[in-house]
Amino acid sequence: MKIAFYKAKYGNWLDKLISIVTFSEYSHCELVFSNGECASSSPRDNGIRIKRIDLGEKWDVYSLSESYDEVKIRNWFESNLSDKYHWLGAAMSVFGIYVENENRKFCSATCALMMGLYPGNTPESLFKLLKRL
Numbered sequence: 001m002k003i004a005f006y007k008a009k010y011g012n013w014l015d016k017l018i019s020i021v022t023f024s025e026y027s028h029c030e031l032v033f034s035n036g037e038c039a040s041s042s043p044r045d046n047g048i049r050i051k052r053i054d055l056g057e058k059w060d061v062y063s064l065s066e067s068y069d070e071v072k073i074r075n076w077f078e079s080n081l082s083d084k085y086h087w088l089g090a091a092m093s094v095f096g097i098y099v100e101n102e103n104r105k106f107c108s109a110t111c112a113l114m115m116g117l118y119p120g121n122t123p124e125s126l127f128k129l130l131k132r133l
Contacts, residue, residue: 001064001073002032003111005127010058014043021094024124029107031114032061033070039077041105047084048105050077064115065133073114080105093122 008019008027015027030038030053039050055061086104093108098120108126109119121129 001034001068001070002061003064003130004030004032004038004053004055004059004061005123006030007058007060018090018123022122022124024122024127026060026123026127029111029123029126031073031111033074039074039110040107041083041085041110042107043085043087043090045085048077048080048082048110050074050081062130064130066115068115076114077110093120093125096120096125 005026006015006028007025008015009025011027018027019025028040028042030040032038032055036052037050038053041048083103083105086101086106086109089099089101089104089109090106092099093106098109098118108121108123112119112121112126117129
């Protein structure tokens with residue numbers, strides 16, 4: 001599996017705002033399955049989804065050093081497709097606080113949860129955490 005981080009400079013006003021507030025070049029992250037499909041929670045898609053994304057120059061893509069059970073992770077995403085985007089959770093992650101909501105998720109929380117990491121991360125803090133690991 002891989003993880004992809006979206007470069008905010010290519011995004012819309014919300015991406016740029018997230019970048020400013022989090023002192024980051026990134027505004028979003030995705031888990032990337034071996035078949036190329038991506039999974040995350042996106043405000044653009046109003047929550048949890050799995051889809052193909054062109055991971056070109058707008059993204060930094062990294063192989064994950066640990067192996068993860070793709071079938072289990074895909075099943076989790078598929079069983080949570082009705083979950084909406086968690087705006088409050090995303091906002092509180094700026095302060096390192098995880099606000100759990102059973103039916104709402106945000107990108108870095110879903111990625112972190114699937115990797116067994118603390119979900120109260122912004123894309124930037126998740127990126128830094130993965131670099132340390």
